[in-house]
Amino acid sequence: APGGPVQASAVSSVTVAPTHRRRGILRSVMAGELRTAASLGLPVAALTVSESTIYGRFGFGAAAAAANWEIRTRRAGWIGPEAPGRVDFVSRDQAREVAEALHERVRVTSPGEIALPGGHLNRFFGTSPDAEKAERLRTIQYRSPAGEVDGLAVYRVVENPDDFSESTLELSWLLAATDDAYAGLWRFLLEMDLIALLRASELGLDEPLWWMIADQRAAKITVTDHQYVRILDVPAALTSRRFGAADTIALEVDDSLGIAGGTFIATTDAEGRATVEAVDAPPAGVPLLRLGVRELSSLFLGGVSVSTLARAGRVEADDPTRIARVFQTVESPRLSFWY
Ligand SMILES: CC(C)(COP(=O)(O)OP(=O)(O)OC[C@H]1O[C@@H](n2cnc3c(N)ncnc32)[C@H](O)[C@@H]1OP(=O)(O)O)[C@@H](O)C(=O)NCCC(=O)NCCS
Structure with a gap:
């Protein structure tokens, strides 16, 4: 989250047998999961989805x-910095070995990123015994002048048999723990x-890469919803997050599952830390944000502003701009994989 790691219940592989669908099984499983996570003291739950329309109700x-980017590489033109380190090919096993620690370095500074679930590394690097066409994967690493592995990328080349100079590079994962590694790897690719x-x-919405190419129209970017969050405990979630301005606001949160709803006062300080307490009624003279x-949960990682949600009719705010300043964050959130 903005400001550092938060414990979360990450939900994966939700499936109900086709013979038993639309009878309320997901509803009872999901409500049970969320209540269990809340009773364990986890401030939020998170998931990625196969269909956007299933989980809002929960x-x-x-x-x-x-x-998702498609870049005409010859048109792009690198204008980013020259990275001082070097890029080398490494074996998939070697890359896999450093990937977890590297991802941890990235995760703690990147809102939206979660710890790697078990099995993901095998999938990324084609290192499980049943991996298909794994030998087509290429793995590169970026090493700083001090010799530290600060970045990693996995890709494959899809040749164009009609014209080999028109081949496509499919990048499946790029991890950069430093700005140098980011520049070095992207330039190489x-x-x-x-x-x-x-x-x-699965790139972020505010990639520095956009500012590292001479011709921004070389990139076609499409956007999809990706990381979903579900707040389970409003004071715990909000106090674990950093805010953009010192202020006092009131929140009236509606939760149809009866897990996290209530009225709260949040006071933020100049360092962005919040104290949050439940109250019976919103106090007078404090701007109120009324929302589901x-x-x-959509505001939690800083991926959208309060004023945007107010204009979209999704939240009611006494003073949307003032409350938006409180929720404002610096880093745009990103999650680099599905889970
Ligand atoms: C999606 C899935 C888990 C739903 O399970 P289910 O037991 O049939 O769902 P329920 O009967 O508990 O339905 C709960 C609610 O979700 C809705 N819903 C169920 N499947 C939905 C779908 N595919 N799209 C939109 N809404 C859906 C139901 O209409 C119901 O709405 P309501 O609460 O307003 O009445 C199940 O259909 C499935 O396994 N699908 C294939 C795999 C999949 O897509 N999994 C999601 C992975 S992220």
Whole structure:
């Protein structure tokens, strides 16, 4: 979250047998899961979805979108900084070995990113015994001048048999723990011979890469909802997050599952820390934000502003601009994989 890691219940692989669908099984399983997570003291739950329309009813809000890029590499033109380190090929096993620690470095500074679930590394690096066409994966690492591995990328090249100079590079994962690693890896990928098109998905909405290419129209970017968050405990969630301005606001949160709803006063200080307490009624003279737990969850990572949600009719705010300043964050959230 903005300000550092938060414990979360990450929900994966939700499936009801096709013979038993639409009888309320998901509803009872999900409500049970969320109540259990709340009683364990977890401030939030999170998931990625196969369909956008399923989880809003359970209080999940779209919280970090994914940007999917298609870059005409020859048109892009690198204008970013020159990275001082070096890029080398490494074996998939070698890359896999450093990936977890590297991802942890990235995770703690990147709102929206979660700890790697078990099994994901095998999937990314094709290192499980049943991996298909794993030998087509290429893995590179970025090393700083001090010799530290600060970045990693996994990709494959899809050749164009009609014209080998028009091949496509499909980037499946890029991890950069430093700005140098980010610049070094992206430049290497964008300037590769024989590649005309680079595809990358699950990037952030505010990638520095956009400002590192001379021709921004070389990139076609599409956006999808990606990381969903569900607040389970309003004071615990909000106090674990950092805010953008010192102020006092009131929140009236509606939760149809009866887990996190209530009225709260949040006071934020100049460092962005909040104290939050439940109250019986919103006090007079304090701007009030009235919203569903779903919308509060969408605000949690900083992926949307209060004023945008107010203009969309999704929240009611006494003074949307003032409350938006409180919720404002610096980093745009990102989640680099599905789970
Ligand atoms: C999606 C799935 C888990 C739903 O399970 P289910 O037991 O049939 O769902 P329920 O009967 O408990 O329905 C709960 C609510 O979700 C709604 N819903 C169920 N499936 C939905 C779908 N695919 N899209 C939109 N809404 C859906 C129901 O209409 C119901 O709405 P209500 O609360 O307003 O009445 C199940 O259909 C499934 O396994 N689908 C295939 C795998 C999948 O897509 N999983 C999601 C992975 S993230």
